[in-house]
Structures are given as C-alpha cells and as structure tokens.
Amino acid sequence: MGIQSSIEASADKFTPAMQRVASVIRERPRIVLDQTISELAESCGTSVASVVRFCRALGLSGYAQLRMRLATELGKEAAQFGSDLMLGAEIAQSDTLQEMASKVASLEILAIDETVSGLDYGALERVVAALDGAERILMFGIGASQFVAQDLHHKLFRIGRNAFLLADPHEAWTAALLSPPRTVALGFSHSGSTADTVRFLEIARQAGALTVALTGAPDSPLAKAADERLVSRARESRLRAGAMVSRIAQLAIVDCLFLGVASQRYEQTVDALKRTRDVTHPK
Known part of the structure; x- marks a missing residue:
C-alpha cells in the first residue's frame, strides 16, 4: 500500500495530535520533503514526539523513512501523471473544472492500481x-x-x-x-x-x-x-x-x-x- 493510502486507511486510529499531522500531509504531501521534523511539528501545531508516533503508527521506523517513502511515491506519481498535477494535494477552491477532473481521474486510476496490486x-x-x-x-x-x-x-x-x-x-x-x-x-x-x-x-x-x-x-x-x-x-x-x-x-x-x-x-x-x-x- 502507498504511504498516502496508508495514512488514509489509518486515520481513525490516530490521536488528535497525529490526526493534525495526517491532515497537513494529506493536503500538502510535499511538505515532508521540504521541512525538517521540527518544522513539520510546528506547521502541524504539535510536537516532534507526536510526529515520531505518527510515523510508527504507519509501521515506519521514523521521519527519515517517511520522507524516503513519500519521495519515492510522489516521484512515481509525477512520472505517471505529470509533476504539475499536484496529485496528492486536496481539491482547492481555486481549481478549474479541468484540474478537478484530472485530480479525481488520477486518484481513481491510482486507487484501482493500488487495490488490485495489493489484493490478497x-x-x-x-x-x-x-x-x-x-x-x-x-x-x-x-x-x-x-x-x-x-x-x-x-x-x-x-x-x-x-x-x-x-x-x-x-x-x-x-x-x-x-x-x-x-x-x-x-x-x-x-x-x-x-x-x-x-x-x-x-x-x-x-x-x-x-x-x-x-x-x-x-x-x-x-x-x-x-x-x-x-x-x-x-x-x-x-x-x-x-x-x-x-x-x-x-x-x-x-x-x-x-x-x-x-x-x-x-x-x-x-x-x-x-x-x-x-x-x-x-x-
């Protein structure tokens, strides 16, 4: 399962502090690549310890592995759908209908791919x-x-x-x-x-x-x-x-x-x- 899909699937078991981390990453997944763990904790209004617990709840060893997994995933998606799409980003009020349709279509393609490849x-x-x-x-x-x-x-x-x-x-x-x-x-x-x-x-x-x-x-x-x-x-x-x-x-x-x-x-x-x-x- 992709790391972004893992965050989605795990949302209900996160603590409130961890849910703030999840929300920020879901809206702006590249923030993990651009910020240190301390900067991310500040952006999420939480502590470094909460970010570490968030990573471990996803089965990761820590923030370094989260960055590595997310960088790989975003790179793969950019190669497949184009770097301008901002695939992981939320649909924004400023998006055109064409941009919204492209985001939804790409997410649906990814969902089918991840679901079928990950089936038991x-x-x-x-x-x-x-x-x-x-x-x-x-x-x-x-x-x-x-x-x-x-x-x-x-x-x-x-x-x-x-x-x-x-x-x-x-x-x-x-x-x-x-x-x-x-x-x-x-x-x-x-x-x-x-x-x-x-x-x-x-x-x-x-x-x-x-x-x-x-x-x-x-x-x-x-x-x-x-x-x-x-x-x-x-x-x-x-x-x-x-x-x-x-x-x-x-x-x-x-x-x-x-x-x-x-x-x-x-x-x-x-x-x-x-x-x-x-x-x-x-x-």
Missing part, C-alpha cells in the same frame, strides 16, 4: 469458491457502500446466483441470523466502522455463515468481524458527498469477484448473460 489473492480465491458453492449470498452496506453492494448483487443475480441485497439493518440482521448452511455474508464499508454493517457480519458469523469484509481499513471492526478480508486502497478528497475514489476501488474488487465466480461455470454464465440480455433487450 488467496483470500480472493477462497471467497470466489465460497460464492460459487453458496446456497445463499447476503450483501449489506449503508450509504455509498450500498451502491457497491448493489453492483455485486446485480451481477450475481443476473447469472442465476441466489443473491440478496439487504437495505434495512433489521432486515439484514434477521437474514444473517437465519442463514442456512453454505451462506456467504458480505459487508461493505470503506471505513470499516459502520456499526450496523459490523453487527450484520457478527450475527452472520455466529450463525455459521462465511463472512467477508470489503473495506479500506484492514484493522477495522468490520475486518475483525470477518472470516475473509478484501481490502481496497483509496485517497478521498474532503469535497465528497459520498464515497468517490473509494467507491471506484471497491468496484474493482467487485469486478474481480464477479469474474472469478463467472469463470467457475463459464458456459452457464455466458448462456445466462445472453438469455437475460435477450429478455431485457428484445429485438
């Missing part, structure tokens, strides 16, 4: 096998995460899988509680801290279902409630009315899941897609 393919294979053999597939998410769950539901339902998209928490908990044998329950939450979704997986797990978390936070409550974890990588802008970049990253995982399931019974899948297309697009 062992976990992905196990989830695909479970979905292929499932008697019932339950999916639940709230807000923007529900749109991602809806996409997977649409894909699986169209090829004849016994998939259910649950919209109401009480409905979701009831379905999880009454899981028959060979049920797979998938919970969607980028933050991994949505209480209703965590509860859904907890109940499903207690009922004997295989539980799967699709999240951007591998150490989150949702991840801990799951038997399998599929982790997305994304950096969000503060100007978001719902998940933007994180939604794209999770949809990449959804597509991988669907293709994996579809390939298990290739001829049946092709036939199902053709028949459902014929009935929805009559000549």
Whole structure:
C-alpha cells in the first residue's frame, strides 16, 4: 500500500495530535520533503514526539523513512501523471473544472492500481469458491457502500446466483441470523466502522455463515468481524458527498469477484448473460 493510502486507511486510529499531522500531509504531501521534523511539528501545531508516533503508527521506523517513502511515491506519481498535477494535494477552491477532473481521474486510476496490486489473492480465491458453492449470498452496506453492494448483487443475480441485497439493518440482521448452511455474508464499508454493517457480519458469523469484509481499513471492526478480508486502497478528497475514489476501488474488487465466480461455470454464465440480455433487450 502507498504511504498516502496508508495514512488514509489509518486515520481513525490516530490521536488528535497525529490526526493534525495526517491532515497537513494529506493536503500538502510535499511538505515532508521540504521541512525538517521540527518544522513539520510546528506547521502541524504539535510536537516532534507526536510526529515520531505518527510515523510508527504507519509501521515506519521514523521521519527519515517517511520522507524516503513519500519521495519515492510522489516521484512515481509525477512520472505517471505529470509533476504539475499536484496529485496528492486536496481539491482547492481555486481549481478549474479541468484540474478537478484530472485530480479525481488520477486518484481513481491510482486507487484501482493500488487495490488490485495489493489484493490478497488467496483470500480472493477462497471467497470466489465460497460464492460459487453458496446456497445463499447476503450483501449489506449503508450509504455509498450500498451502491457497491448493489453492483455485486446485480451481477450475481443476473447469472442465476441466489443473491440478496439487504437495505434495512433489521432486515439484514434477521437474514444473517437465519442463514442456512453454505451462506456467504458480505459487508461493505470503506471505513470499516459502520456499526450496523459490523453487527450484520457478527450475527452472520455466529450463525455459521462465511463472512467477508470489503473495506479500506484492514484493522477495522468490520475486518475483525470477518472470516475473509478484501481490502481496497483509496485517497478521498474532503469535497465528497459520498464515497468517490473509494467507491471506484471497491468496484474493482467487485469486478474481480464477479469474474472469478463467472469463470467457475463459464458456459452457464455466458448462456445466462445472453438469455437475460435477450429478455431485457428484445429485438
């Protein structure tokens, strides 16, 4: 995972002082390259010790390694997208529509690249096998995460899988509680801290279902409630009315899941897609 994506994924476990460091770096990632640790601490209104703790919370030995990792990452992104883009910077009020579109598109490309390259393919294979053999597939998410769950539901339902998209928490908990044998329950939450979704997986797990978390936070409550974890990588802008970049990253995982399931019974899948297309697009 890139260092900027790691900062995004770890935001919820930072102390207030560490969150100030994270906020400054997210807005101006090059500040780490331009300032000493003392200067950065002053810019963030915190102490050098807090900056060190921030680095160690990311699994780094200290500020020197943070600078090295960030310099490498920013250099790679500049080579890929151009040095004038200021990729890591927040979308600013002064940005033109073209600049905003370029920043969002670049972040989405990076999110897909980091997500796919960082996937646990062992976990992905196990989830695909479970979905292929499932008697019932339950999916639940709230807000923007529900749109991602809806996409997977649409894909699986169209090829004849016994998939259910649950919209109401009480409905979701009831379905999880009454899981028959060979049920797979998938919970969607980028933050991994949505209480209703965590509860859904907890109940499903207690009922004997295989539980799967699709999240951007591998150490989150949702991840801990799951038997399998599929982790997305994304950096969000503060100007978001719902998940933007994180939604794209999770949809990449959804597509991988669907293709994996579809390939298990290739001829049946092709036939199902053709028949459902014929009935929805009559000549």
